[in-house]
Amino acid sequence: LGNMKLSLDSMGVLKIVLFIFEAVLLTDCARGPPRVSEKVAHRQTARLGSAIKLPCPVEGDPPPLIMWTKDGRNIHSGWVRFRILRMGLKIKEVEGDDTGTYICKATNGFGSVNINYTLIVIDDSGSDKTGPGAADGVEPDLGLSEKLVRPRFTQPAKMRKRVIARPVGSSVRLKCMASGNPRPDIVWLKDDRPLTEQEVGEGRQKRWTLSLRNLTPEHSGRYTCSVSNRAGEINATYKVEVIQRTNSKPILTGTHPVNTTVDYGGTTSFQCKVRSDVKPVIQWLKRVESNEESRYNSTIEVGDHRFVVLPTGEVWSRPDGSYLNKLLITRAKEDDAGMYICLGANTMGYSFRSAFLTVLPG
Numbered sequence: 001l002g003n004m005k006l007s008l009d010s011m012g013v014l015k016i017v018l019f020i021f022e023a024v025l026l027t028d029c030a031r032g033p034p035r036v037s038e039k040v041a042h043r044q045t046a047r048l049g050s051a052i053k054l055p056c057p058v059e060g061d062p063p064p065l066i067m068w069t070k071d072g073r074n075i076h077s078g079w080v081r082f083r084i085l086r087m088g089l090k091i092k093e094v095e096g097d098d099t100g101t102y103i104c105k106a107t108n109g110f111g112s113v114n115i116n117y118t119l120i121v122i123d124d125s126g127s128d129k130t131g132p133g134a135a136d137g138v139e140p141d142l143g144l145s146e147k148l149v150r151p152r153f154t155q156p157a158k159m160r161k162r163v164i165a166r167p168v169g170s171s172v173r174l175k176c177m178a179s180g181n182p183r184p185d186i187v188w189l190k191d192d193r194p195l196t197e198q199e200v201g202e203g204r205q206k207r208w209t210l211s212l213r214n215l216t217p218e219h220s221g222r223y224t225c226s227v228s229n230r231a232g233e234i235n236a237t238y239k240v241e242v243i244q245r246t247n248s249k250p251i252l253t254g255t256h257p258v259n260t261t262v263d264y265g266g267t268t269s270f271q272c273k274v275r276s277d278v279k280p281v282i283q284w285l286k287r288v289e290s291n292e293e294s295r296y297n298s299t300i301e302v303g304d305h306r307f308v309v310l311p312t313g314e315v316w317s318r319p320d321g322s323y324l325n326k327l328l329i330t331r332a333k334e335d336d337a338g339m340y341i342c343l344g345a346n347t348m349g350y351s352f353r354s355a356f357l358t359v360l361p362g
Contacts, residue, residue: 033111034060042116046094048123055088056104056115062330064106064113065269065313071100073173073319080157096121097177097208108328109311150232151180165241167277167321171213174238176225178208184229191221215242249349250276253322257342257355262332264362270327270355272342279317280346282325284310287339295335307341332359 038057046052058064068075068082068089075082075089083090091098102117153159155177166172178184188195188210200210212219224237257270274280285307288299299306316324323344329336337359343352 031061031108031110034058034064034106034108034113036113036115040115040117043118043120045120045122046091046098048094048096048121050094051090051092052094052119053085053088053090054102054104054117054119056106057087058104058106058113058115060106060108060110062108062328063267064108065326065328067105067107067316069103069105070098074316094121095177096123105314107313109313112314147181148229148231149179149181151178151184151227151229151234153177153227153234153236154179159236162237163239163241165243166215166319167243168215168217170215170321171211171319172215172240173319174210174212174223174225174240176208176210176227176236178227178234180227180229180231182229184227187226187228189224189226192224212240215240217242217244248277250274250280250344250346250351252342252344252351252353257327257340257353259356259358261358261360262329263360264332264334266332267328267330268332268357269329270340270342270357272325272327272344272353273318273322274325274342274344274351275322276344276346277348278346279315280323280344282312282315282323283343283345284312284325284327285341285343286310287341289338292335329357332357334359334361 036057037059040055040057044052044054056066056068058066066084066086068084075084081092081095083092089102089104099119099121102119104115104117106113106115153176155175158175158177164172164174174188176186178186186208188200190199195210208225210223210225220240220242222237222239224235226233226235228234251274253273253275256273260268260270262268270284272282272284274282288295288306288308299308301307310327312325312327314325318324325342327340327342337357339354339356341352341354343350
């Protein structure tokens with residue numbers, strides 16, 4: 001099956017694109033958008049170094065796809081201390097930088113619902129409380145009771161990528177998490193010149209992170225974090241290249257969607273990642289076999305095949321300038337098996353890619 005090729009003639013694609021832009025999607029009256037199933041406390045606190053779980057009690061038919069964001073950024077598997085569970089978000093070994101706004105977004109083909117949290121991280125450790133005088137609340141004298149420790153970067157894995165290319169209008173976060181005793185200070189420089197408070201303010205710097213948003217070509221350059229205390233100084237440099245966009249048709253990046261196998265009654269999803277200079281329309285289609293046509297209210301003809309246009313959830317914008325959409329298949333049945341197509345379209349043209357779903361017998 002994987003070697004089968006599909007060619008879409010231009011008239012067929014025009015039909016699909018018109019169909020999409022008219023938003024004629026199949027609906028099922030018995031189903032609906034996700035809803036919040038119980039009350040939550042929108043203000044949450046966590047102690048430094050502890051673990052916390054932010055619940056996301058939502059339900060819907062079809063069951064919604066859950067995505068979490070922090071301060072507008074998608075939380076994904078690369079966030080090593082964060083785990084998205086079925087009923088919430090778990091954060092291990094909470095750090096000061098985890099303070100922020102978290103949103104659980106539940107989406108199915110009929111709509112979406114958000115649950116918002118404000119997380120405040122409490123550092124009640126004061127000093128290390130190891131020296132004399134700590135027990136009775138007196139701030140110990142660093143010179144006598146505590147050893148000076150030169151700064152060190154605490155999350156070098158998040159600093160490996162030092163040359164970063166981003167398109168105009170996207171965003172980038174530069175991280176320099178560090179520790180030391182006394183707690184070190186951080187200064188950011190661009191091309192060896194200290195950034196002004198206004199420039200850092202524009203980037204909305206958190207203590208160890210410089211965020212650059214709505215990138216322009218002027219943002220290109222070398223950014224250095226200089227971290228220092230009385231025991232020493234360390235630094236790290238990132239090279240940021242802001243690339244001018246060109247108007248072109250969307251490109252499907254990565255390997256998605258990929259051929260997938262699911263157990264009967266199980267849940268799976270196809271993913272589609274599209275790079276486009278403007279927000280594209282992303283639409284999923286399923287090929288209808290000749291004996292299935294009577295099952296659908298509306299199908300469209302492309303070449304020698306007929307397709308049904310599937311209800312499609314929200315298109316997510318990612319920091320690297322690409323767009324993501326997922327098609328969720330729940331309670332898989334035999335007639336869910338077959339060829340699926342992800343189509344990305346903008347005013348300049350379209351791209352598509354197909355994949356097959358195999359449903360194992362129950």
